[in-house]
Amino acid sequence: MQILGISFDxxxxxxxxxxKFAFNFPLLSDTTRTVGLQYGAADDxxxxxxxxxxxxxxxxxxxxxxxxxxxxxxHPEEILAEL
Amino acid sequence: xxxxGVEAPDFEVRDQTGRVVHLSDYRGRNVVLWFYPKADTPG
Numbered sequence: 867m868q869i870l871g872i873s874f875d876x877x878x879x880x881x882x883x884x885x886k887f888a889f890n891f892p893l894l895s896d897t898t899r900t901v902g903l904q905y906g907a908a909d910d911x912x913x914x915x916x917x918x919x920x921x922x923x924x925x926x927x928x929x930x931x932x933x934x935x936x937x938x939x940x941h942p943e944e945i946l947a948e949l
Numbered sequence: 950x951x952x953x954g955v956e957a958p959d960f961e962v963r964d965q966t967g968r969v970v971h972l973s974d975y976r977g978r979n980v981v982l983w984f985y986p987k988a989d990t991p992g
Contacts, residue, residue, distance in 0.1 A: 867979040870970070872962070875988040880965035883988035892964035893988070904958045906950035907984040915986035919950060923957045923980040927973070932950045936983070945981055 867949065872896055873916050874908070922948055957982070 869891035873880070880893040894901075896916070902908035907916040922931040922945060931948050933941070951957065957980075959973045972980070 867981065868975050869981045869983060870972075870975075871983050871985055873985045873988060877963050877965060877967055879988040884965040886989065892968075892970060894962045894964055894970055896960075896962050901958075901960045901962060902984065904960070905982070905984070916984040918984065918986060920981055920983040921951065921957065923972070923975075923982060925977045925979060927957055927959075927976055929951045929953050929955050929957050930979075931953055934950055941983075949979060 867945075870894055872901060872907075874899060874902060874913070920945075 871891060872894040874896055876897055877895045880895055884893050896902055899908045899911045899913060902913065902916050907919055918936045920933045920936050921929055924930040957972060959971060961969060961971050964970050
């Protein structure tokens, strides 16, 4: 399983964030909100922050499950329960 | 939000090292796409 973190932050902001916490997954920069709009994490291009949502996407490239409210502490278990 | 069963839209973005990443790079694997509000905030 691959985790992809994504926000509207810039590449340098994400680089600093990644360096501080040594995440073992990529942090993606969607400054244009293009991905956020497509996935429902932003209501419009002026959205300041991405909503705290996530998706489990299957090996076939289709959405397996949408998580509209992510609780960071419980989320890994939620995801693993789906696999 | 996107409903289960729909094709997840492909995208092209950059990771924190500047590398170009496409969702389709991960075809064949389960992917968790995790939106977070702001770098350096919890959760």
